[in-house]
Amino acid sequence: MASVILPTNRWTDAAESVIKDLRDSDELLIVCDSSTAPVADEAPNQATVVIAGEPTGCSGKAHALATGMEHATDDIIVWTDDDVHREAGWIETLTSKVQTHDAATEVPVYTGSGLWQLFEPALIIAGTSGTASGRYVWGGGVAFDRTKLDETAFLRDLRRTVGDDSLLSEYVDDIWAETDHCRHLEVDGSPEAVYHRLVRFGKTSWRFEPLQTSILLGMSLAFSAGALMFPIVGVIVATVLGGLAYWKLGITRASVLLSYPSLLLVPVFLILALVAPSFEWGGRTYKWSGKFDVQVVS
Known part of the structure; x- marks a missing residue:
């Protein structure tokens, strides 16, 4: 039961x-x-x-x-x-x-059209892969x-x-992840919807893992600088990273070809989430100032 x-x-x-x-x-x-x-x-x-x-x-x-x-x-x-x-x-x-683990989770893959396609590979590489590894539910x-x-x-x-x-x-400590069947979720690719989703995702990272997120920001800035200075190498490295992540999760989408620009946008995404004053979710607007400091604006 x-x-x-x-x-x-x-x-x-x-x-x-x-x-x-x-x-x-x-x-x-x-x-x-x-x-x-x-x-x-x-x-x-x-x-x-x-x-x-x-x-x-x-x-x-x-x-x-x-x-x-x-x-x-x-x-x-x-x-x-x-x-x-x-x-x-x-x-x-x-x-x-759950009989042998603390928790059992499905693995979400957020896919969409429009502007979302630019961020899809980076979120699969950094986000979906984390859930698939059993680090998060x-x-x-x-x-x-x-x-x-x-x-x-x-x-x-x-x-x-x-x-x-x-x-x-x-x-929970021991998480089992269902990696054999990722759960594909179609999301709105309009600029407004993408903005609010990215801010929510990014703020979650900043609020719960500030140190790790700061390190990720530093690494992504370094990668972006190097990839812009040496674009051919950057394209190869980004595409290989994206291809490996997609392959490991059984994802077959052309968006993997956007791995290079997607990874270049990671610093923008993280900084945007850090400084954005509020975001909308489920018909409400929130100000999330700290891990346990949330204001429902409307």
Whole structure:
């Protein structure tokens, strides 16, 4: 048995795929903002709708996940998202691994068109590969045994931050990653959407791993300087790095050919995330000034 927590305000096709894979002993908790959210009326009978209310001092998703865990009846917790389409057996795959590991995570690959293609290779090289290595969990598809962590402290911290999965990664030690089947997620490639997503991703890195992110910034600046001085070498090195990362994860996308400009933009991405005053996510605007210093602006 597992308690599956799905934060959403609307019923989606992806949510329907979650319902279809529920086992007889599983429970599905749909966590929404208010009783007026469309999903409160649209959710099927197999799901239990939980009203989280408005977040204060954390992201809406973090607040929803914390509320869902407080209502969950099983020790095995599964987090999922309303935009992730599921195939049969995904719950069993993750929960079975929790028997021998602290957590089991899927590996996300963010793909898209437009401006996003320029950043896709760098995020696969630096971000997706980190999850695939078992260093981090992904909040859109993860299972864990809450008896193996300090749940009281975890829920307290969850209601003080934006990075729900980064926080969970700190609370679990042994992470199994499903590298045989990366989860491809299509993202909006418009300039505005890319800006807000990059700022959110980058701020998560700065808030949770400031030292490592500073080192990454220094290394990326050095690489960019060298790659601009010796562009042919830069193109070869970047493309090889991208090709290896894509190959290891089983990704076949032409965006790998953009590895050179993508890696050149890493310093821009990191500096932008550091200085940007706010970002939008899920219909809300946040100011994230510290790991546990979050203001919901609107």
